[in-house]
Amino acid sequence: MKFTLRKKDLQTKARTGTLFTDHGEIQTPIFMPVGTAATVKAVHQRELKEDIKAQIILGNTYHLYLRPGLDILEKAGGLHKFNGWERPILTDSGGYQVFSLSGTRKIKEEGVTFKSHIDGSKHEFTPENVMDIQRTIGADIIMAFDECTPYPCEYGYARNSMEMTHRWLTRCIDRFDSTEGKYGYRQTFFPIVQGSVYKDLRKQSAEFIAAQGREGNAIGGLSVGEPAEMMYEMTELVTDILPADKPRYLMGVGTPANILECIALGVDMFDCVMPTRNARNGMLFTSEGIINIRNEKWKDDFSPIDPAIGNYASTFYSKAYLRHLTVSKEILAAQIASIHNLAFYLWLVGQAREHIQAGDFAVWKDQMVKKVSTRL
Ligand SMILES: Nc1nc2cc3nc(NCCc4ccc(CCO)cc4)[nH]c3cc2c(=O)[nH]1
Secondary structure, eight states: OOEEEEEEOSSSSOEEEEEEETTEEEEESEEEOBOTTSSOTTOOHHHHHHTSOOSOEEEEHHHHHHTTOHHHHHHHTSHHHHHOOOSOEEEEOSHHHHHHTOSOEEEOSSOEEEEOTTTOOEEEEOHHHHHHHHHHHTOSEEEOOOOOOOSSOOHHHHHHHHHHHHHHHHHHHHHHHTOOOSSSSOOEEEOEEOOTTOHHHHHHHHHHHHHTOOSOEEEOSOSSSOOHHHHHHHHHHHHTTSOTTSOEEETTOOSHHHHHHHHTTTOOEEEOSHHHHHHTTTEEEETTEEEETTSGGGTTOOSBSOGGGOOHHHHHSBHHHHHHHHHTTOHHHHHHHHHHHHHHHHHHHHHHHHHHHHTOHHHHHHHHHHHHHOBO
16 A cells, blocks of 8 residues: 655644555545444445545454344445445454453453453454454555553563564454455555553564564553653654554554644644534534533524534524524434534644645644643
8 A cells, every 4th residue: 555745844744644545545744534334323435535534444353243244244245335435445454343342251362352342242352363354354555463452551561561562563463464355455464563551561562563664553551541741652652653655553642732742743643532522512613612501601602513624514503503403302403513523623734735735834733732622
């Protein structure tokens, strides 16, 4: 999968680029809406494309494997055919979900056994079968099966967890490189850096991942409760080691401010459930700051949600109307807020791309970090 760098910022490690997949191009830096179970919750595929201008979305191996299941997905001709999203898709490998979702899991060298959060049925994920599962789902970019090391944890645990992730990585690569895609288009594999918040482990893991020479590299084990300063310190250390000519994907990040700071640290791809999950309880991200739309103060504010970001929902509907829908628990509230928050995230990374191109990203970023973090 080709990745061409366009412009490198002079004051920071920010850069713009283009990622070429068989389902279309991705302009980076990019935010990837999370579509866990074959849907970005409350949003139509047409809205994702036309209003939000999403370029790539995520799916989750753990959820899709359990429901609708591989049989249905294969009969459909893969996830793109099943949900009608014909642009790029990335699937996370289940590592994080198995560790965070099904409390009943056992980690062994062979893999992880767990109970379905849906019906309690027993399953096992191994590096090998997770590659086969992601081949069947058919995402354009598939992730290594890793252990997302919990935070906080002792140095010894972090080291053992990282070393197991590295052994699992070798098994993932052996399996991926000896199998083909099932639907006639190419799939790409990204390894994932671990090492928790220990600088020597992070360095060791980044070097091991870089040495695999894959077409893109991910940074895992962050956005798991550590302080933002620690996230930035680990990200900076790892992006100094990961090859500059390959896309860098920081998993599960983050708030608008986190994303801007990490673009400056050389990250190209981001995903987070925050814009969609927080939308459903009335937390709106806007170009002027953060709004809790349930707050009384918006009751008679008939101004548009956020006309600056230029999409239908954010311009057509007022704050007062969205507050009414939210407090009334109307279904339309989740739809409007989800489209708006995702359109804001895509607008923000689009603005970052423009300012990197214009050469004034550093100054713009510092101003924008303050603005997007303001509580309105
Ligand atoms: N395979 C793999 N996947 C990951 C996904 C992650 N997702 C995160 N963080 C998400 C944190 C997160 C969770 C929920 C919310 C909603 C709040 O309202 C926001 C952020 N960190 C992550 C780390 C890994 C990782 O090492 N390996």
